[in-house]
Amino acid sequence: YRGKVQLLPRVSHPLRVQLLHEDDLGSAFRLLLDAPAGAYNVVPDDSLTTEELAALLGQWSLRLPRGPHAALLDVAWRLGVSAFDGDWGRTLGYPAQVAGNAKLRGLGWAPRFTTRETVLATRG
Numbered sequence: 001y002r003g004k005v006q007l008l009p010r011v012s013h014p015l016r017v018q019l020l021h022e023d024d025l026g027s028a029f030r031l032l033l034d035a036p037a038g039a040y041n042v043v044p045d046d047s048l049t050t051e052e053l054a055a056l057l058g059q060w061s062l063r064l065p066r067g068p069h070a071a072l073l074d075v076a077w078r079l080g081v082s083a084f085d086g087d088w089g090r091t092l093g094y095p096a097q098v099a100g101n102a103k104l105r106g107l108g109w110a111p112r113f114t115t116r117e118t119v120l121a122t123r124g
Contacts, residue, residue: 006054006061007076009069009093016047016095021113021121031109041101044111044118056119066093 008015020043028042054061064072073089076082113121 015050024111
């Protein structure tokens with residue numbers, strides 16, 4: 001997410017991202033070392049749209065049809081100007097939103113940082 005432009009696929013739904021702060025991940029892992037076996041979703045309580053993310057990072061966001069989007073990402077990746085290639089871009093059109101886990105909350109865990117705060121912390 002360090003570039004000046006976010007190249008996004010043109011889709012009919014809002015694209016959202018969830019970003020978990022490393023301190024929250026660490027606290028969840030520590031808690032889960034002694035937790036009952038099972039699956040736990042370790043996620044923040046919120047998400048941002050890609051437009052909100054771009055605004056926080058001072059970026060432009062450009063939506064392109066899916067085919068040209070993936071092809072342009074491949075070129076940008078090969079040139080070293082994008083951290084993401086076309087394969088990653090194709091999956092962006094179908095973002096996964098993870099719901100928090102009541103089992104994990106029942107153990108007393110909650111994230112301390114929002115997605116917005118996590119983005120701001122990574123900006124430096």
